[in-house]
Amino acid sequence: MRSGYTTGACATACTKAALRALLRQEAVVEVAITLPGGEVVGFALHSCEYDAKQARCATFKDAGDDPDVTHGAEISCTVSLNDTGEVVFLPGEGVGTVTLPGLAIAVGEPAINPVPRQMMRAVVAEVLAEEGADPGVSISVAVAGGAQLAQRTLNGRLGIVGGISILGTTGIVKPFSAEAYVASIVQGIDVAIANGLTEVVINSGGKSEKLLRHLFAHLPAVGFIQYGNWIGETLEKIAASPLASFTMGIMLGKAVKLAQGALNTHSNQSSWDKDWVAGVATEAGYPAERCAAIAQLTLASGLTELFPFSATEPFYTVLARHCHAVIGTITGTRPCRLVLIDATEQFITYAFDF
Structure with a gap:
């Protein structure tokens, strides 16, 4: 190109x-x-x-x-x-x-x-x-x-x-290099820190940010950083910063990719592995026939049809733990809160500390 x-x-x-x-x-x-x-x-x-x-x-x-x-x-x-x-x-x-x-x-x-x-x-x-x-x-x-x-x-x-x-x-x-977008992520975190913030809320875009602004109304606008698909670059900037903690808001489809280890969730960079997700369901204790039903889904957002989107549902707890494990490989022991969001804008919050 x-x-x-x-x-x-x-x-x-x-x-x-x-x-x-x-x-x-x-x-x-x-x-x-x-x-x-x-x-x-x-x-x-x-x-x-x-x-x-x-x-x-x-x-x-x-x-x-x-x-x-x-x-x-x-x-x-x-x-x-x-x-x-x-x-x-x-x-x-x-x-x-x-x-x-x-x-x-x-x-x-x-x-x-x-x-x-x-x-x-x-x-x-x-x-x-x-x-x-x-x-x-x-x-x-x-x-x-x-x-x-x-x-x-x-x-x-x-x-x-x-x-x-x-x-x-x-x-x-360079075509589709996203240099300007990544630069805005880095600058956004720098601005938040320069304005006295010790925590930020990172999110995938406008839909998730609207919800998160209501949940974290104590933070000014500069405290919200959109990572788009560039999760890895955002986490690396956080790891190199003096921030005390951060919250990550993430839609279910992106969360599945992140849990598998994908740090760029663009469709041309990563896709969800149904067999791997079935393994998450097995790990969470679901019977074999329910785990096997994942193979029939087209989109990861369809997981809510098999596992009701609720904080008491073990599937999402195990998925969130996998997400946090991937995040921790970059940010280390920094406290992290994960807000998992479904297509209907319902959410589940998980707090992780070490």
Whole structure:
């Protein structure tokens, strides 16, 4: 599948082009930049405007075959000279502003991540050296429709308001790599800790989180982290954090996969093993004919037809113990609460401590 380029790479290309246009007072239609891995790539600029005070260049983001929310969006940079001798990042339309501590960017700054900032500083130094100039440079990155695009991201829960983030650690978007999603998980936990929380509630998505917010109403919004299918990455971040405890909300179908040892529950990464689940039922003490009936189920959510979804049902207790055993291989002895949720949004809570 075809790879593409990050918003950070696009912004870097626009910065380089705009600074050249400003210093040379001529239009720039294409530019090459060096990615963090050393690869040199070219970008076409679909717009370049300049006068004696500032220049603006824009390109369209190509995310390749990745279903990135910013694919096709116009990324632009407006640059001007300043007397600070430094590269200064200014607010830009459609780029969010950081409002909560815990991110790598200070509160009040545009949400341009560290690597894109480094890339933009590098091209500024390159162009200034080419032109024999040494002034400070102000950069304003903008994303057309960024405020609307941000509504399809997790920026809001990270305290990034008003637009998207300028992201990327390699400059390259690999199809279905989920780099941005995993980064939001890591950032979400950092924000929770920076805001004084010692516990978080991780969950698979909107449906489970709605229920969990009612159950743990004492926690602010930043205390809830959506892991999607990336359970392993979320648990690794928790393991490396100072959190005292955590709660994991999980739908029954994902819980079955997790109990089997799957740390990525996407359908193209894992599936439920009916024979293994029948072994769980045997372990819980059910008769052979009831255990064998599991083989006739199509979806794991159908287990509630064989085993009523109740805290007193042994099947779910044994399943939860298997889930906790897998979780513990990553998080160790950290106290964990497991909230098992079925398709009708009923739930069972299990508390595990060592």
